[in-house]
Amino acid sequence: MKKTREVKVGSFVLGGKNPVRVQAMCNTDTRDVKATVKQIKALENAGCEINRVAVPDMDAAKALGKIKKAMTTPLVADIHFDYKLALEAIKQGVDKVRINPGNIGDMAKVKEVVLACKDKGVAIRIGVNAGSIKELKKFSGQPKWNDKKWAQVMVGEALEQANLLEKLNFKQYLVSLKSDNISRTIAACELLAQQTNIPQHIGLTEAGSFLAGTVKSSIAMSRLLSQGIGATIRISLTEDPKMQVRAAYEILKALGLREYGPNIISCPTCGRTQVDIAGTVKALEEKIYSDKELIRLSTGKKIAVMGCAVNGPGEARDADFGIAGGRGEGLWFEKGEIKYKLPQKIWIKRILEEIKK
Ligand code: SF4
Known part of the structure; x- marks a missing residue:
């Protein structure tokens, strides 16, 4: 079993020999602080250890401070493209940002975000989803790649992003490589684990309804977790987010990695x-x-x-x-x-x- 390096996210240290931590993502409007805090509380009561919220605009970013104050678990801000939202989220006290440095724009902007993360001890997750990789823009439909090729392209894109952080001597980051396809996700995560010691956030994306999504996720996650791949897990389900937590724990419990309830x-x-x-x-x-x-x-x-x-x-x-x-x-x-x-x-x-x- 390969040991990854460690990344601090709030009160948790992810990776290394630490337990696989369970996270979920809220589906409330982040600007609605009351509703978001209510859902986070319910998730915390269900045992969720890390909570992520979407940050689509500046109002959502500005709401993060109030949300963070009302919770006991680490808060992750999910940001796409706009580096100003990342800077505001960091200012508001989040513990981690999920952002792709390659989407931010020029290196000066990436540097500003990374320096702010360094300053505040905020971690980063580089999230590469098969459906939104840059390479796909060259194709009108889906390319006819096998799993190995998909894995190479996804890992290549993740490492390109990771290199931007490494150049700035920033190592407090995780990578996720997700697809709705089981074997593609497994191939990508395995390849990254073979090539690097970067801790991984694992999960399928758009896994589906509660039953279908849990079954598919269980198959993929058990393969990865039993090889020691995965520092934190999120089960994506079209369901009440509490069930993401439940499903994640049931998988970890079945594999003898965590205990959770009776x-x-x-x-x-x-x-x-x-x-x-x-x-x-x-x-x-x-x-x-x-x-x-x-x-x-x-x-x-x-x-x-x-x-x-x-x-x-x-x-x-x-x-x-x-x-x-x-x-x-x-x-x-x-x-x-x-x-x-x-x-x-x-x-x-x-x-x-x-x-x-
Ligand atoms: S425990 Fe009794 S009720 Fe339940 S399946 Fe067995 S025989 Fe039927």
């Missing part, structure tokens, strides 16, 4: 089921994964929500505790041992009580 085991239900198991699991997850303290307290616990007493307690024998449904009620069991009956309306309350013990 292991909830629940049955698929069948003709024997006489209670709402799907609704119970959904409500339970919503409660736990929107409360940092519940996430912490439930971490490492195995909780069962099973549809019937015929197979439930037995099949979920190794769960710490759980419920097996009956008609409007259920059996509370611990380590496979049935304890007592419990009406369905208090199942969630009882499980939360047990988590808090």
Whole structure:
């Protein structure tokens, strides 16, 4: 496993041997400070460690200071083209800017941004997306490249940008290489990892809906993460941004890289089921994964929500505790041992009580 260099982003150090940090991006209008802070708070409660917001204009850039003051996690400003927005974001106290130095314009402007970042200890992410690389302008449609060629072009473009920073002796930056295509993304990230020790922000871009996007992201991210590629992860989903956080952690959890909440085991239900198991699991997850303290307290616990007493307690024998449904009620069991009956309306309350013990 290749060790990358380290980059400081607010209170976190990314890269090296540090844990892979989870980030998400708000979908509020950044100029609406109240709405953006509300969403960031919800993301922080869900365990999000780094939050990014879009900065489309100067009003959005000027709102960043107020947003930053109201949050506890590092703030990333997402900026395209206008270096003045980057300078304002840095002035407002952000911890990182996502910007492509090559899009800023002449070297004097790049230098101004980099010097401001150096001065304030602000990191940079160079974000190269397959759909917007410069090389594509030479083609009317999609070029017929294989993954290797895509990777070479994307990495080439990222390194061109990185060289602008290196020339100014600036090393506090990460690179991301994203595509909506799994094998293309993997090839590009692997190539960069082979050629450099730059820490990477990983994720697919435009991955799709919650289920499709999570499945695709899991396949791509597991390949990269299991090789030690990825200092921070963002799962792009057409969903409530809280689900980006959830999906990222579930991937890291499944790979044994991070811990995050309980292991909830629940049955698929069948003709024997006489209670709402799907609704119970959904409500339970919503409660736990929107409360940092519940996430912490439930971490490492195995909780069962099973549809019937015929197979439930037995099949979920190794769960710490759980419920097996009956008609409007259920059996509370611990380590496979049935304890007592419990009406369905208090199942969630009882499980939360047990988590808090
Ligand atoms: S635990 Fe019971 S209700 Fe659930 S799938 Fe198995 S037999 Fe069906």
